[in-house]
Amino acid sequence: MRLKSLPRFALLATAFTLAASLCTAAVEVVSPLQPTAVQAQTAKMIVKQLEQEHYVNLKLDDNTSAMLLDAFIKTLDPGKVFFLQSDINEFQRLRSQLDDELKKGELSGGFAIYNRYHKRLTERLQKTIGELPAMVRNFDFTEDEELELDRENSPWPANAKAADDLWRKQIKNRVLSLKLTGKEEKDTLELLLKRYSNQLSRVEQSTSEDVFQYYMNALSSVYDPHTDYFSPRISENFQINMSLKLEGIGAVLQSDDEYTKVVRLVPAGPADKNGQLHPADRIIAVAEGKNGEFKDVIGWRLDDVVDLIRGPKGTHVRLQVIPAESQSEEVRKTITIERNEVKLEEQSAQKEMIQVYRDGRVVKVGVISIPAFYLDFEALRRGDPDFRSSTRDTQRLLNELLADGAEGIIIDLRDNGGGSLAEANALTGLFIESGPTVQIRFANAWVKREGKRRSSDYYDGPLAVLINRMSASASEIFAGAIQDYQRGVVIGNQSFGKGTVQSISPLQHGQLKITESKFYRVSGESTQHNGVIPDIEFPAIYDKELVGESTLDNALPWDTIAPVYHHTYFDIESEIPRLRKEHRKRVSDDPDFRFLSEQLEQMDEFRNVKTLSLNEEVRRKQRDDRRKLQLKLENKRRIAKGLEPLTKLDADEEEEETASVDDNGEEKDKAEEPDPMLVEASHILVDSMAVFSKPQVAKANR
Structure with missing residues (x-):
């Protein structure tokens, strides 16, 4: 007989028996944490909203229960160092049970798992604090031991002895790391004792609110990585962040x-x-x-x-x-x-002019950098005719650049994480006569289209859009629309890939941020997961294995819907091979681009390392070799640019303050040396200018 077909009283009895058994061990947990009545009611509300309102039609059933169990265990112990295999085996009794519990507001299974984790962690920290002086004193760094770096696919420790050995290697690695920074043994011991004592103190202060937060977020993560439960305290922090x-x-x-x-x-x-x-x-x-x-x-x-x-x-x-x-x-x-406040005026669009020397003359390229898609809602509500917005500021800067002789425009959206959808649509309207810019698909399959509904004046000259891995959401809508309309050349790196929309719902206790819809380009392609692929790619500053939607668990997939009728303005696609060829030829001799490419190769090598040596001589050699290579690459770049080579890198001074300071002792902002990415994007735009002199006549795409 399946458990969920038992009478309710039997199900409750089974749950409480399992909860009690999971909390029993050699060292008794003095006060196992228990859920509150308000948390039970809130859990039922969360389940209901996830099933009825989330974009993914995912019902809470036995399959979801299994996913929740795995997600919650991973949330608590991602490195597989605290739970034992016997714990994991015992938790399997809950595999098809958590869904039934949650629908009735029962949280005993989740709390039982947490209480076992709490017990294992407390035992581990107490034991570590007691044994640490002897461990540090007796570590032999001449042994050829290795520490596994990524344990996601590794087995759980089979028993306490295996867990002890795994933990010993982790501590040995930390002691060796600190030793390599120049710390004395007594200072290392003091630091680690303080670290583990602080961790133990925080673990002992855990509350049922912490458990509920972890458990509900494990549940929401099964649906997608942007759906979150906010406890009352987290809700307050979220509101502070959103208000800037x-x-x-x-x-x-x-x-x-x-x-x-x-x-x-x-x-x-x-x-x-x-x-x-x-x-x-x-x-x-x-x-x-x-x-x-x-x-x-x-x-x-x-x-x-x-x-x-x-x-x-x-x-x-x-x-x-x-x-x-x-x-x-x-x-x-x-x-x-x-520390400072983030002010709207500091996030506003900025302009600059870049001069490109071509065929014996200077070509001026105007650049408008937009750090966010902003809109001063408060001023707009007040009826202020001068309210600030990214589109209004861009239009003003565009006119100024054209008046100053700009022959082409670059919209720089690097590191632009998004913002107002209305602004993304309005900004696109500055560069097309009219038409849709984005499709929004809701959970019920209804598709809403946004865009420029009335024809009006627009900039029809040479255009490029510069993006990188941190360009997300509204940035991807704009870049995707410009690419689909063949209105401009998209340059840079594959964008973040966040193509989902969230809304905030109040709960009896806290708030739920839930994914309710998904963005699609006018071509019908989603911006989700894959992001926008540029026409011409640059070396990536951000590692896409570490940053981006594709790195998140349970990220919604890329897919397509029907395209929407739209014109294309120029035949940019046919010119991309030529533009790429000219770009590659130019940057092959560019010291900044060569430096970036070589750095990326070096990062790939580091990322592919699966284990870390615990032998001091090996680690010192690896560190020194890495520093020598970094210094060699930097000096190769500097010599090619006519700069004095360095004798060492700042990173060689591990404990040195690295903040940049001017002669008056004040912190400086980012270096103002020419941006090689922006300079090369300007060259690409100049290469493409002939394309923009041949507009297509109302060529339509469906």
Whole structure:
């Protein structure tokens, strides 16, 4: 007989018996956490909304229950270091049961799993704190041991002995990493004891609210990575972030195993201006002010790390960061950032003029950089005729550039994470006479089309759009429309691939952010997952194996719907082979592009490393070889540009402050040396200008 066909009282009895059994072990959990009545009611509301309102028609059944079990276990123990195989075997009894529980607001299965995790983690930290002095003292770094870096497909520890050995190797790696940064043994021991003691203290302060947050987010992640449950506290932080009133560094963060990882930087925010923090970097320590003591934040809750980084504008915060491409803690940098508010005027579109020398004359190319698709809703509601918007600002800058002699225009959407859909449509309208710009498909299969409904004046000259991996959402709608209309050349890197739309629904307890629709281009292709593929690709600064929709679990797939009638303006497609050929010939001698390509090859090698040596001599040689290669590549670039070669890189000073400062001791923004990507995009646009002199006559596509 299947469990879900049992009478309700039998089902409850089974659930409570299993919950009790999962919480029983050699070291008794003093107070297993239990769900509250309001959490039970909220769980039922979440289930109902997910089934009825989410874009994916996914019912909560035995298959979903199995996915939830796997997602929740992965949420708690992604590195497979705390649970034992025996725990995982025991949890399988819940595999087809969690759906039945949740529909009735029962949370016992999820709480039972968490309480077992809590027990394993508490035991592990207590044991580590007690044994750490002897472990650190007795580590032999001449042995040829290796630590597996990615354990996603590895088995769970078969028993306590196997778990002990895995944990020992992880600690040995951390001790070796710190040793390679120059830390003395006593300082290493002090740091690690403090780290594990802080982790233990935070674990012991866990509440039922934490468990509910983890469990509901595991459930929502089964549907897609952008559907989230926000507890009341997280809801408050979300509202602060959305209002852009947060006084901090302007970075979106997430938990990644024991680390706090940078997801993206807010355009024109303090971290973005500073130029040293990047997506996929991991923050390992935070210090208040320029001279404050660092607090190690490995293993901290995300909201606690956010609280530590947040602070009044004008104050400074220092971050110790492991760069995205680094595999271990010995490669780190220290960044000083001045906190500030992110202001609308600082996120506004900006212009510049680039001069391209071609055939004995200077061709002026106007560039409009748009960091976000913004709209001052408050001023618009007030009826202010001068309200700010990305489209209005772009139109003004476009007219100014044309008046100054620009013969072509580049719209720079690099690092533009999106914003107002209405603005993406309006901006497209500056470059087409009329027509649809995006299709929005809802869960019930109804398709809504947005675009420019009335013909009006538009810029019809040479146009290019520059994108990169961090160009997302509204940026992808604009770039996709320009490409589909063959209105301009799209240059850069494959974009992020976020082609879904979310809405916020209030709950009895917290909020639910739920994916309700999906974006499609006028060609019928989704922008989801695959993003926009540029006509001409540049070397990628961001590693697409670490950044982008395709890296997220349960990301919705790329697909197509029927195309919508639209004109094409120029025959750009037929010219792409020629433009690529001229681009490749030009950049083969460009030191900046060669440097980027060589760096990418080096990053690929690092990414393919599956294990990390725990032998000190091997690790020192690997580190030194890497630094020599980086210095060689940088000096090769500098010599080709007529610059003095360096004797060492900043990264060679692991604990040195790396924030850029001017002669007056003030922090500088990003370097103002010519942007090689923008310069090359200007050359490509000039190469393509002949195409724009031959408009197509109302050629239609369906």
